[in-house]
Amino acid sequence: MAALSSQFADLVEIKKQLTVIIALCRERGLMHSVKWASELAFALDPLPMNELPPPPPFTEEDAQDLDAYSLAKSFFDLKEYDRAAYFLRGCRSQKAYFLYMYSRYLSGEKKKDDETVDSLGPLEKGQVKNESLRELRVELSKKHKARELDGFGLYLYGVVLRKLDLLKEAIDVFVEATHCLPLHWGAWLELCNLVENKEMLKSMSFPDTWMKDFFLAHIYTEMQMIEEALQKYQSLINVGFSKSTYIISQIAVAYHNIRDIDKALSMFNELREQDPYRIENMDTFSNLLYVRTMKPELSYLAHNLCDIDKYRVETCCVIGNYYSLRSQHEKAALYFQRALKLNPRCLGAWTLMGHEYMEMKNTSAAIQAYRHAIEVNKRDYRAWYGLGQTYEILKMPFYCLYYYRRAHQLRPNDSRMLVALGECYEKLNQLVEATKCYWRAYSVGDVERMALVKLAKLHEQLNESDQAAQCYVIYIKEIFECGELMEQVELSTAFRYLGQYYFKNKQYDDASICAQRCCNYNDAREEGKSLLRQISQVRGQGETSSSDLSLPFIFGPLSAKNTPVRRMSPLNLSSVTP
Amino acid sequence: MASVHESLYFNPMMTNGVVHANVFGVKDWVTPYKITVLMLLDEMTISTSITLLDRRRLNKLILPLLQSPDMTLSQLIKTVEDSCPQLAYTVHLRLQLMADGELKDMEHFFDMLPSPFNETESEAHKTSVVGLFMRHMVLAYNKLSFSQVYKLYTALQQYYQSYERKDSPAAEPAEDTDMELTNTEELGGKMEKEELDLEPSDDEVSTRGPLSQKQAEYFLAQQAYLLKNDENKALDPAALQKELNNMLKFNPDFAEAHYLSYLNSMRVQDIFNSTDSLLHYFDRLILPGGDSKSNGDEGCGRSLRYAALNLAALHCRFGHYQQAELALQEAIRIAQESNDHVCLQHCLSWLYLLEQMKGSDSTLTEHAVKMAVHFCLPYLASLGIQSLVQQGAVGGKTANKLMDALKDTDLLHWKHSLSELIDISIAQKTAIWRMYGKSTMALQQAQVLLSMNSLEPVNLGVQQNNSEAFAVALCHLSELHAEQGLFAAASEILKHLRERFPPHSQHAKLWMLCDQKIQFDRAMNDGKYHMADSLVVGIAALSKTEGLYRKALVLKAQNQTTEAYKVLQRLLLYCEKIKGTEMTIRVMLSLAELHWSSSCHAVALPLLLRSLAVSREYHLQYLASECILHLAFSQLMLGIPEQALNILHMAIEPILAHGALLDKGRAMLLVAKCQIVTASSEPSKQQKTQALEVAVQNLEEAGTYFTKVDCKERVRDIYYLQARLYHSLGKTAERNKCAMLFRQHNQELPSQGVPLITRL
DSSP states (O other): OOOOOGGGGOHHHHHHHHHHHHHHHHHTTOHHHHHHHHHHHHHSOOOOGGGSOOOOOOOHHHHHHHHHHHHHHHHHHTTOHHHHHHHHTTOOSHHHHHHHHHHHHHHHHHHHHHHHHHOSOGGGGGGOOOTHHHHHHHHHHHHHHTTOOOHHHHHHHHHHHHHTTOHHHHHHHHHHHHHHOTTOHHHHHHHHHHOOSHHHHHHOOOOOSHHHHHHHHHHHHHTTOHHHHHHHHHHHIIIIITTOHHHHHHHHHHHHHTTOHHHHHHHHHHHHHHOTTOOTTHHHHHHHHHHTTOHHHHHHHHHHHHHHOSSSHHHHHHHHHHHHHTTOHHHHHHHHHHHHHHOTTOHHHHHHHHHHHHHTTOHHHHHHHHHHHHHHOTTOHHHHHHHHHHHHHTTOHHHHHHHHHHHHHHOTTOHHHHHHHHHHHHHTTOHHHHHHHHHHHHHTTOSSSOHHHHHHHHHHHTTOHHHHHHHHHHHHHHHHHHTOOOOHHHHHHHHHHHHHHHHHTTOHHHHHHHHHHHTTSGGGHHHHHHHHHHHHHHHHHSOOOOTTTTSOOOSOTTTSSSHHHHHHHHHHHHHHOO | OTTGGGGGOOOOOEETTEEOSOTTSOSOOOOHHHHHHHHHHHHHHHOOOOOHHHHHHHHHHHHHHHHSOOOOHHHHHHHHHHHOHHHHHHHHHHHHHHHHSOHHHHHHHHHHSOOTTTOTTOSSOTTSHHHHHHHHHHHHHHHOOHHHHHHHHHHHHHHHHHHHHHHOTTHHHHHHHHHHHHOOSTTHHHHHHHHHHHHHHHHHHHHHOOOOHHHHHHHHHHHHHHHHHOGGGSOOHHHHHHHHHHHHHHOTTOHHHHHHHHHHHHHTTOHHHHHHHHHHHHHHHHHHHHHOTTTTHHHHHHHHHHHHHHHHHHHHHTTOHHHHHHHHHHHHHHHHHTTOHHHHHHHHHHHHHHHHHHTOOOOOOHHHHHHHHHTTOHHHHHHHHHHHHHHHHHTTOOHHHHHHHHHHHHHHHHHHTOHHHHHHHHHHHHHHHHHHTOHHHHHHHHHHHHHSOOSSOOOTTOOSOOOHHHHHHHHHHHHHHHHTTOHHHHHHHHHHHHHHSOTTSTTHHHHHHHHHHHHHHHHHHHTOHHHHHHHHHHHHHHOHHHHHHHHHHHHHHTTOHHHHHHHHHHHHHHHHHHTOHHHHHHHHHHHHHHHHHTTOHHHHHHHHHHHHHHHHHTTOHHHHHHHHHHHHHHHHHTTOHHHHHHHHHHHHHHHHHHOOHHHHHHHHHHHHHHHHHHHHTOSSHHHHHHHHHHHHHHHHHHHHHHHHTTOHHHHHHHHHHHHHHHHHHTOHHHHHHHHHHHHHHHHHSOOOSOOGGGOO
């Protein structure tokens, strides 16, 4: 699974390639790719002077276009795209041609955004288009047919196609671009956004380079295939990228996605040590801090980020989280709104704002916020879950079923949705459905450890005492295995029920053990004692059994000694009963 | 890279976390189309040369022009030309001047526009539709920023130029060659093609143009109206959905569009999309609740209740009764908590409907109706009365009470002009008359419904509603025609039904069942049992009891007595359980016929008497006569023809008046048979001859009835009887003729069925 490309053996070569691509991308104004590549290059050991790769070959055409290119590049860097394009129009070299097309594209995009603000009415808003896209497409596809496009040109062609919603063609072109110029991270990243599922990924052929491993790891994270992603990243670290902040942040995000909070926190802390002025991904970090209610750390993070740049979406989200943790929900909502003003397509902020409104009991605003989140991304399970919760609070258990179901569809293995579903079914008195949900929640690994107790109680209600007992046994076992003794109330009910159950089934030994355990808890002590009395009474009537009662029971006999037989009994019984 | 520009995005104007759909505070804005309309209006006020007739036509044109989505200039000019060519030309000229001129021409136009504010003598009063439109436009124009004005002007130029280009086709080839010249590479041609491929989709968008909020609302209202009243005239589901998606893409907050999308998905029975749209709609709808702080929780809670109620309705439509019940319970609970009696009444009606659909017998109490009246819900009240009437009819209440109640509801309907309920009421009357066996009355009521003009304003070319009531009435009509042997007319009606209620629509099942029943009856009459058998499956799919019954009929006709008996017994039990009186009687009659075929006429008698009693109890006159017919036949077979003739007199009159042709024929045949038998016991020869001659006449009549409904077997048997009678009367010529006819028929038909003598 995690077998990496053999090219990783030669890190020096990789470093050289990175150095080259950084220069190439910089010349073409692809700053995000430059950033990514530089980050990686920084993680590797510096090259000695004589090992430095030679600058890219300088052709006759390049020389001719040099002046126009330099002028245009300066305009480009100053965001004067039309001006840049004007001075580049006659250039013949690949580099200048790319910059020419790219500035035209960016100019169109910029105008589109400006136009959106200035459009005539709300319904016209969506009609604003990047006017230059079609021209660009025609020109680029002509070049593409004539095979005159280099890797960067293909990338731009793909971007244009994607913007025109020609996704199939776009994917093909991006794949071609990766074959042509595997080192350009931008093309890979675009593919990450376009590939929808595993099957699609399998059906595509990629160049066999070390970049592919980065791509796969990234896309696994996107597709929530966290195990595979983590393996990939781990092996990348082992190969020698241990200092890469990119990899560390990705791992942290991956841990966050599977709710492994401790590991994610430690990764983020490491990340902040290495890159203290980093703002990217810090909203995820703040989510983790929020979940752990680590107030001082969150406060420190918020102030720190605010010092670095307060007009960033991430900063606003962090501050929002901070206020939320301090229960100042109005202020929190304000900051999430600010984040959305900075970028309305920021998914997390919509959802978080929904949560804030929920806290403020402003259900209608919460519903609106969640709906917006869903509009931005239909696959946002948190928003669906939030909608479900909202309606649950409004006491509409049937109505919220639909939302929970949607959330469950998106995260089939998340026990929280299943437990929520089960609770709704329970409220609707659909007990059989509810048992199914709880059982499934337990099977996929229950986070809150409540599913089993609920399941047991349901079985109690349904008069299926065997199944109920079985559930309690498993529950007790699990609790003791993990060594947490917090949910005492539920434990005592479990023991109480089991005691009665064994007593009824005339398994007096087991019953007395349970009764004794009951006595450890305040609320069940009386019952435990009375049960013990009853047992001894019954035993007194029958033949006196061995001195079972006097056997010392230390903590954990249930999980250790001769329990397997005992634990099997309800299991066996349940298989017999219809 | 992709994220670089996202920060430049449009600022959503938010208050309280809610993005407002209407950012600019105006519902309308200026488009080139609207400028042209403004010009048209201006011209109309200025020019004096328009004739009165033209002016009237133009006036009628104005409202659709203001409401409809933006048209292209050629469409617009064509529409105006139809009313007044001269005006169209002036408008064209003015637009040309403006488009070919400068920006200041447009500015000047808006400056010069007669303002309805200051001119009291102006034709357009400031609160009239036109006045409002003009004010809207001036306001919207004045609000435009510098760049927006320029954009509007370029849009206007494009608008005009696209018309010019279309208008002068000569210009186009020239342009093409121009393109060719620039594309020196040989790939050029291919590119062009691709470009052209792109063109139409682009064109479509630009011609339809973005809808303003008003236009969008109008579009939605229009489509919703059409969906309700004449589905075939509405856009087809795919096109409508595309339009809606388009609308929602540009303005996701436009909640009503979600609701229409829900209705549209219902049309194609798409549960996923319809649920999604419905919930989305209500999620959006909650917005006003949060908005109006004065109402506080009330507004929000209200939409919640109705959301749950609508969800129940949705599940009900899809036949998920358990889900529907859960949703309904929820709606009821929330409504109770907030003391919303109106909502509770709605819930109650649904609850009743749901129980009915699930097949359990629940009774809507009169109390509920009274409550509905109390809360001023005439719709619910009369719907309740109608349900009560239906219950009463099935439960054997007397006709005068039912009709009285219906009359009362009719009063209510006309008072509140609830045209939909009037339709239902008439359809119900049709059904009740039909159930009683008064086909003439049923026919009349059905005709009344069909020839009645709808109360709702006739617009959009919708003449009639496509409500369930119409479907029911039409089905009855076709069945009634088929009964009278007018199969061509019946199939004509069915064809109409098929057009009006296409197979995927909600009420299509009604005519499907009706169609199959008619076909089945014809096949049975014709003796084509295998064909009838193949139809049974289709009928059973639409109605379980009907299917079982027909299955038994086929089995009986094929002499598979044991199987038929089993099926009938099962059906009888089932019908008694669900209290399907009509079907119970029919089943009992069929059982009696089965007894006959095993010559147990005496056994059949108690069954027949019981069915007679039941049908009299429920006032099912027609079925009662049928029972009498059966009784008489049993008596005939038991050898008491005088008695049979006696009771036949009771039945023959209603049957001849209201009955189906087949039944008429059967009745006459039975009379003739009784007469023949009694004739043999007549003392004098002359009397005997007389009696036989009467019998021959009756046979003749029965024969004509049977021929009309294509009952070949029965016709053949009649010829046989006639031949025998003529023989005994000594009329050789007639005898020979009948004998020949009999032989002809006999050769055509396989003689496998039960001989006519031993069946009714």
